[in-house]
Amino acid sequence: MADNPATMREAAGEVRQSAYGAAQLVAAMPRLVLEARRVAASVYHGVHGRRRAGPGENFWQYRRFVGGEPATRVDWRRSARDDLLFVREREWEAAHTVWIWPDCSPSMVFMSKDATATKRDRALVLAFALGELLVRGGERVGIPGILRPTASRAVIERMADTIVHFAGSPPSLPPAFAPGPRDEIVLLGDFWSPTTEVTATLARLGANGAGGHIVQIVDPAEETFPYSGRIEFEEPEGAGSITVGRAEAWAADYIQRVALHRSAIRAEARRLGWSFAIHRTSRPASEILLSLHARMSASLDALPKAQPAAQNAVEAAL
């Protein structure tokens, strides 16, 4: 394959193209990080007072010593106050892990005149902002395949760093990985891959019971199909092109197909118990972030192990 000069040229072109894309991405990153912080801050203030799990090694409760337990567990200080032996229990320290996957494939670099940002920018902003919020909320955040879950305060920087340094062309669907059964997965992408591929990927991710949220980030033009005349539509990821004589005649069929595609994804999501939301790049990022965060908080709170005391929540907020 390598001895075919055409292929080599193609490969070289791709390398150049991706290098250019990467450079663009790097250039955009500081702006995206800042925007993500801004968006996150607004949402954070918006959900003030949320109850949350306390972090780390804090006291949780005393319970009566049960026979057969190792004596070292006895909290002698407490036990000395009366005749009973108490065991000091600490809170369960393992944080919840949320996998955030922003789609950075070339198809996301699309912006029509109605949109305010490209889809990729929006996906990254959402990913960073969500990561920041979640880390502040005590969760661990990771990016499937490239970033292991972390609770670092500088989560945004780390996310940005790994995305920028990710070698290879980013896929348009999340890579196959094995999330823990209690993990949550947030998928931010356009999901314009064929319906079957999308549903198969979702099914695989949700196979071992992880929760999930699917946010389809679309450009308004992708929904309304505002084209007319003779147009050659080209798939940005090299899946081919199609020449349409009178684009306006295709609009109705296209919109129908899109609806069909979405309903298939939505059905799969419902089957897995995941949520499915659509975000249009003509809308502000905070909107979807707010609803996404609220939904996630609800789902995180619903977990049995995360029953924080109210005062802990206040503490952490401070």
Add this chain to the structure above:
Amino acid sequence: MIAGLPLAFTSPLILLGLLALPVLWWLLRLIPPRPRRIAFPPTRILFEIEPKEETPSRTPWWLTALRLLLAALIIIAAAGPIWNPPAAGSLPGGPIALIVDSGWTAAAQWDERIASAEAIASRAEAEGRGIAVLATGAPPKEVSLQRPGEARDALRLLAPAPHTPDRNDILLPLTRLLRTVPDASVIWLSDGVDLGDGGKFVAALNQIAPGRVTVVTGGIEGPRAITAADNAAASLTVKVLRADPSAPATGIVRARDLRGLSLGDAEFSFTGTETETEARFDLPVEIRNDIARLEIVGERSAGAVELLDKRWRRRTVGLVSGATADTAQPLLAPTYYLSRALGPFADVRLAEGTAPTTAIERFIDQRLPVIVLSDVGNIVGPARERLVRWIEDGGVLVRFAGPRLAAADDDLVPVKLRRGGRVLGGSLSWDQPQKLGSFAAEGPFRDLKVPDDVLVQRQVLAEPDGLLMERTWASLADGTPLVTAVPRERGLVVLFHVTADTAWSNLPISGSFVEMLRRIIALAGSGAVATEKTGVEEHGPAPTIAPSRLLDGFGAFTAPGPTARPIPADFSGRAVADHPPGFYGPPEGLVAVNALAADDRLKPLDLGPLGGRVEPYSRGEPLDLRAGFLSGAFTLLALDTLIIFLLAGGLARLARRHAAAALVFFIAIAAAGDHAHAQEMTQAQLDFALQASLQTRLAYVRTGDTEVDELSHAGLEGLSVFLAQRTALEPAEPMAVDIARDELSFFPMLYWPIVPAATVPNAETLARVDAYMKQGGTILFDTRDAYSGIPGRTNEVTPGLAKLREILAALDIPELEPVPRDHVLTKSFYLLRDFPGRYAGGTLWVEALPTAPEEQEARPARAGDGVSQIMITSNDLAGAWAVGGDGQPLLPLVPGDPRQREFAFRTGVNIVMYVLTGNYKADQVHIPALLERLGQ
């Protein structure tokens, strides 16, 4: 060559490519424009959609038309279009025989014709072909091939002939030439006019060089000519001719006298395709008689000039009848017959109701050239003496016999008449009326046909003597004289031996009578009679008249060349090579020969039988249009590209990506430009202000006339040097000031030379000037023309003064006066009495001082409140101050007094000091008194 258009193609066959345009149309319609490409992420969804039924996309018709036009332009450009193609643009190889029509018919557009000929020669030079030039107007000679350069020189030297050459004269040399170079092609630069030789020449040419002849004709204005001037009773008419309607249809015929002064104009116009029209001069007969030359204005050819000699002069004839009772039966009176006979060519004045002697005296007073006495007997008293003197001064006296003459004893007759009773009885009654026998060969009637219908019943008889035959102009069949004449000094006495009425003969009612009178009257006038006399006395077969002023081919008078030969006295008809048109004979007896005879008509040349190529003359330089067509094609190409770009949504793409950037860019550019502009303006003004104000400078107004401006600069520079040498003022280099734009307030004084040709500054500028003067500035106007005015005559208005008045009219100028003797200007530095410049005659005017108060004692110097706003001189001060780089004066002085330049400089110093110090100097004159008062 496209008919009617001076457009030709070097390779016309390429134009066949235009036939391919319909195919191109079809192809272009079929191939649609490229679709817009849009990167669209959900394209894979589109893959699943059933393809729609689509009509094939078509290129818009206007785009196709645009492309077809583009293709057509390229095809036309490839065919090599040439505007104003050179004459005989493409010829087969081989040498060229160039026939140039060079008669007067070619003269009017001679330059164009020679330019075409030179173009042909140049082309022949480029192609290395020999060329032989045959000019029809030149004397026939052998021709041979020349190098084109020589031929071109020969062509430049060629001048049109003033006569109408016979083209057939060159047939012989042409035939010989073509025999030596059989492959020569013939180019005939024709004037398109046939004056009788055309048909034969065309036929002969066709025979000599069949199919190798290219005729260059048309394309330029055809010739016009005038002929057949007729000085009729009411007006002078002349026929204007043209060969074809290509000649301008309207024009003016101008009449000039012998000295070339214009006497009058007459318009003419051809309607439609007319080739003949008439111009009419309605002028008084005295002026008409002075006309010596008629010409078509703007038509430079000998044919457009008609020369008139005495034959066209309309004489005023005084008619005196011996019988006062003639008027009783006016239609039978001799005066009536004479009036009718003289009417066509002369104006007749009748002596009515007065005695013959009174009438004769009155006619002599009126300076009539001809007096006709019809049966007047003896003329007595002073009238007779005056009449004799009048004849000797050149008058023509024509007498008719009659009962009174027969009875008279008068010697104012050419021959001795039989007198006494025998004469009385000698008025014989013929059995057989006699017919007119013959006209004398030497007399003026020599070319008349002897009429056979004239019958003479009675006559007065002459005494037969030796002189009788000589003096007889016409005689009857039996040899007795009918008309006799004798010259007396410069005059002439003619006697008709019959009456002027039909009583003695029917001559007065015959056509010959008119002709005879016409010829006699034509003799009237100074000199003609003398010529006639020599003709009579010489007995030569054909007296000749030498040429005096001849016309060249362009219709201008020239001195006679060596080839011009004298004409016979009876020369008539068209001018020929030996006798070019012009005036012949002595100044007092000019005979005109014209290029065209009265009945000549210009006919267009019939080139039909020739069957050769016919091309028009080129008018102006040939212009290669390929560049124009190609740039048009490239413009269309660029347009097409732009349209494709726009059709494919390029604009939207462009707008999306770059609109903002472009907008910002343009705004930035605009802002920067604006900013820079403003900056530049202020910078220039700042520089000017700094330059003008950091040092004191003299300044002059830039007039726009480079010479004057340079002189002003040199003059002020000279004055600056002088000031630095002599005074405490050291001015820097003088500056030029644009009165309309520059700030004036930096300068104490402006030197403003007046250029008569300059335009008056506009109102806004004059307002600035006014403000400058009002705010304390002084303007020194210099009309620089004192040399043209006579010293002392100040009321004369020179052009410069007129221009100055025009400028000052818009300004608020105070009352002016010549510098009075006690003005401070005379004392501001040097003591001066007058203020010379290059000229010493002009006066320096300043603002008038208020009159000195009576009560004050006369002060040695006066000054007004400030400095005079305005000073006006005409002495060209800068001209006197102007020094060159070597310190030497640039211009001489008038009148050139050695001290004049020194005084001119002193004038300048005084003016500058006056301007700078104002009335301070007026106060300075009191210093001695003040010092004295201080006790020094």
